[in-house]
Amino acid sequence: MTGKTGQCRLKRLRADVGVFELHFVNADGEKYACQMTACVTGIDLVFAVNNRSVLVSSPFTADKLRPVLDIAVADSPIPLI
Structure with missing residues (x-):
């Protein structure tokens, strides 16, 4: 997924137990x-990360998944948004 200021890539780590990684890159390449x-x-x-969770109901749309990205980048040491 590519946005105005960077991109996000999904990497499956343990799909059988629902664990995965999101890789973000900002406009500066960090x-x-x-x-x-x-x-x-x-x-x-x-979806859960860093003691935060988000419930997403179908139909799954970009607007409904936005809170998932928000909690994913909440503790980022680099500016992503």
Whole structure:
């Protein structure tokens, strides 16, 4: 995924247990990686990182997934947004 000021790439680490990494790169080329977990609760998905979680219901749209990216970059030591 590419935005106005950088990009994000998903890397699956342990898909069987719902653990993955998001790799961010800002406009200056600085990098940040965030490990997250995801689990299915019925038809919803719960994403968690750094003691924060977000429940996302279907249909899954970019607007509904925005809070997932927000918690992923909340503790980033580099400016991403």
